[in-house]
Amino acid sequence: MSSTERGYGLEELNRETTFGGLGTTKERAVPRIDMSDFHARRAEIADQLWEASIDTGFFQLVNHGITQAQIDEAFDLCARFFDLPMESKAKLPMLKGTNTGWEYKEQVRPSTGTPDNKESFQITVPRMRGLWPSGDELPGFKATMLAFERANWALGMKVLSCFALKLGFAPDFFTEAHDPTSPEYQCTLRLIHYMAMEGARPEDFQGWRAGAHTDYDCLTLLHQRTGQGGLQLCPGKEVSGELAWTDVPPLPGVITCNIGDMLMRWSDDRLQSTLHRVRMPRADEYLGPRYSLPFFCQANKDAVIRSASGRFEPITAHDYLQQRIAANFAR
Ligand SMILES: O=C(O)CCC(=O)C(=O)O
Numbered sequence: 658m659s660s661t662e663r664g665y666g667l668e669e670l671n672r673e674t675t676f677g678g679l680g681t682t683k684e685r686a687v688p689r690i691d692m693s694d695f696h697a698r699r700a701e702i703a704d705q706l707w708e709a710s711i712d713t714g715f716f717q718l719v720n721h722g723i724t725q726a727q728i729d730e731a732f733d734l735c736a737r738f739f740d741l742p743m744e745s746k747a748k749l750p751m752l753k754g755t756n757t758g759w760e761y762k763e764q765v766r767p768s769t770g771t772p773d774n775k776e777s778f779q780i781t782v783p784r785m786r787g788l789w790p791s792g793d794e795l796p797g798f799k800a801t802m803l804a805f806e807r808a809n810w811a812l813g814m815k816v817l818s819c820f821a822l823k824l825g826f827a828p829d830f831f832t833e834a835h836d837p838t839s840p841e842y843q844c845t846l847r848l849i850h851y852m853a854m855e856g857a858r859p860e861d862f863q864g865w866r867a868g869a870h871t872d873y874d875c876l877t878l879l880h881q882r883t884g885q886g887g888l889q890l891c892p893g894k895e896v897s898g899e900l901a902w903t904d905v906p907p908l909p910g911v912i913t914c915n916i917g918d919m920l921m922r923w924s925d926d927r928l929q930s931t932l933h934r935v936r937m938p939r940a941d942e943y944l945g946p947r948y949s950l951p952f953f954c955q956a957n958k959d960a961v962i963r964s965a966s967g968r969f970e971p972i973t974a975h976d977y978l979q980q981r982i983a984a985n986f987a988r
């Protein structure tokens with residue numbers, strides 16, 4: 658089926674179907690934002706986040722307070738999770754519309770129409786019944802991931818409090834909209850394993866590790882491993898002509914962040930969600946497996962995304978996300 662034949666209900670999804678080509682590359686600076694001494698420097702940090710997010714929609718946090726030891730431990734257990742036998746992972750399946758659990762090469766991006774060459778395990782805390790690997794299979798997994806999930810949530814809420822300030826909302830506006838004590842909570846920690854490409858056939862390199870897309874959420878915090886590159890971004894969602902992509906190499910101590918479509922809509926398009934993708938390695942690059950850990954700040958199901966200008970219809974975060982999930986996991 659061609660992209661034009663697919664026809665989605667949300668304008669951002671129809672636009673996404675036009676972004677599948679290879680494009681060109683271009684160097685761009687990704688703004689670096691120092692989160693140290695946050696409470697005393699909140700106004701200054703908010704200005705920097707705002708500038709980055711009305712322009713590129715991508716920025717990198719440093720001195721963010723999540724220790725390297727905690728990140729390394731999460732990556733270690735992430736790799737061990739994907740090393741489990743297929744039969745064990747198959748007992749933890751992502752069920753339709755839940756966006757939680759394990760999937761293997763199931764995500765088909767509207768931009769490419771082909772499955773991403775990856776497997777992932779998604780943790781959405783209120784929906785994890787029956788979806789944790791057993792303590793015998795993977796000791797410490799659940800406790801480590803829950804702590805990591807919460808550390809990312811706390812950092813995400815700091816960043817979102819800055820956007821609330823700039824948008825004229827109460828400082829805790831987004832924290833309340835992402836309340837983790839509610840059964841409607843739907844922030845998601847995703848563990849991703851992109852398959853190793855050693856010995857792969859030339860034609861296997863023609864696909865994508867993750868096809869071009871914008872994220873569905875308010876804000877994504879992405880942890881990457883040094884040496885496991887491939888992330889590329891293209892600001893501005895230029896609709897016409899060939900897109901120019903910028904490599905974002907993983908750096909130690911840095912969390913790469915991007916605005917998602919939910920916050921773009923909530924901010925009346927002032928904050929920019931940014932197109933990104935994960936390309937295949939070239940034959941002369943590292944060909945081993947690639948792991949990444951994105952955390953998606955997705956407002957609670959019952960939060961209503963309202964447009965101050967009236968440009969967009971009010972929509973619950975539940976309805977908004979369901980349209981995106983349905984488009985990506987259509988099979
Ligand atoms: O793995 C990465 O570096 C990016 C993943 C991503 O963009 C996503 O899962 O939305």
Ligand SMILES: [Fe+2]
Binds near residue numbers: 870871872933
């Ligand atoms: Fe993404």
